[in-house]
Amino acid sequence: MLNKEPIVQHLMKYVWVNGKLIPEKEATIPILTHALHYGTSIFEGIRAYWNSDNNNLYVFRARDHYVRFHDSAKIMSIKVGYSVDELIDATVELLRANDVHEDVYIRPITFVSASTVNLDIRNLDVTTAIITVPFGHYLEPKGIKAKVVSWLRVHNSMFPMKAKVSGIYVNSVIAIIDAKVSGFDEAILLNRDGYVAEGSGENIFIIKDGILYTPPVYDSILEGITRDTVITIARDLGLTVTEKRITREELYTADEVFFTGTAAEVTPVVNIDGRVIGNGEPGPIALKVRSYYMDVVHGRVSKYKNWLTPIY
Numbered sequence: 001m002l003n004k005e006p007i008v009q010h011l012m013k014y015v016w017v018n019g020k021l022i023p024e025k026e027a028t029i030p031i032l033t034h035a036l037h038y039g040t041s042i043f044e045g046i047r048a049y050w051n052s053d054n055n056n057l058y059v060f061r062a063r064d065h066y067v068r069f070h071d072s073a074k075i076m077s078i079k080v081g082y083s084v085d086e087l088i089d090a091t092v093e094l095l096r097a098n099d100v101h102e103d104v105y106i107r108p109i110t111f112v113s114a115s116t117v118n119l120d121i122r123n124l125d126v127t128t129a130i131i132t133v134p135f136g137h138y139l140e141p142k143g144i145k146a147k148v149v150s151w152l153r154v155h156n157s158m159f160p161m162k163a164k165v166s167g168i169y170v171n172s173v174i175a176i177i178d179a180k181v182s183g184f185d186e187a188i189l190l191n192r193d194g195y196v197a198e199g200s201g202e203n204i205f206i207i208k209d210g211i212l213y214t215p216p217v218y219d220s221i222l223e224g225i226t227r228d229t230v231i232t233i234a235r236d237l238g239l240t241v242t243e244k245r246i247t248r249e250e251l252y253t254a255d256e257v258f259f260t261g262t263a264a265e266v267t268p269v270v271n272i273d274g275r276v277i278g279n280g281e282p283g284p285i286a287l288k289v290r291s292y293y294m295d296v297v298h299g300r301v302s303k304y305k306n307w308l309t310p311i312y
């Protein structure tokens, strides 16, 4: 179901908190929770897709997400308290307990739960939780308009961009506001060197003369798992994919542009800063990559079954 705005329709019956399934109404936090005040939490965005052909639910690349989750925690000196395998098992247990038979978004988070103003978080109490919400499209799959905003992507010399830290999303929040107040659907952020970094919540690809280009991981971007998936499956489709620095004007003259992300999946961008991209419709390569991606995440491509964790 397409949400006009990407809203959380409702949480589900249970939330997993520090090893226990608790009713979602009881999953509350004290007003002095450190992470609420300072953004000191690390999180993941994972999707599970319902496959109505064989009546099963598949979590996509759970292991890769939880490895990145642990990397984020290590960078931030936060202790998750649960191994990758324990978190995968917890996710399966939670999805079964919530009796999920639809596409859902899974939000694991480890946050500094201590009630203190102290900024040195190394020995403070943390809480690990996993939340599931029904989730449709995050962006319009028929194509969106994006604005190159005036706020730059934080540089990896200023902030650990490889880590998915809650606090960094203020950069994304002010960027998307800048785009939306100007009538666009999403923001594209340049890095401090003036090269294209990514969207507010997505990585970005351009296509020129049949070749896919995407910014290198050292250009102040989150190293996206969907970005990695698309690079892999695009090559299956016989496409050449090159990681290279992209300039703002290369966005305008591209034949096609698309975003990738767990929430965004593969979303064509058909207009940037008022410049029509290609013919103003989703490009043929973007549509082909999106279609193949949706087959892969729904478990319809046996070659990539290892990326899927079945729930039932």
Ligand SMILES: CCC[C@H](NCc1c(COP(=O)(O)O)cnc(C)c1O)C(=O)O
Binding pocket: 044, 045, 046, 172, 198, 199, 200, 201, 202, 203, 221, 222, 223, 224, 225, 226, 227, 260, 261, 262, 263, 264
């Ligand atoms: C609001 C944040 C949503 C979150 N964004 C994911 C995300 C990505 C894509 O990473 P991946 O392909 O691993 O998902 C890239 N870049 C940023 C800044 C992101 O927040 C998501 O779940 O898609």
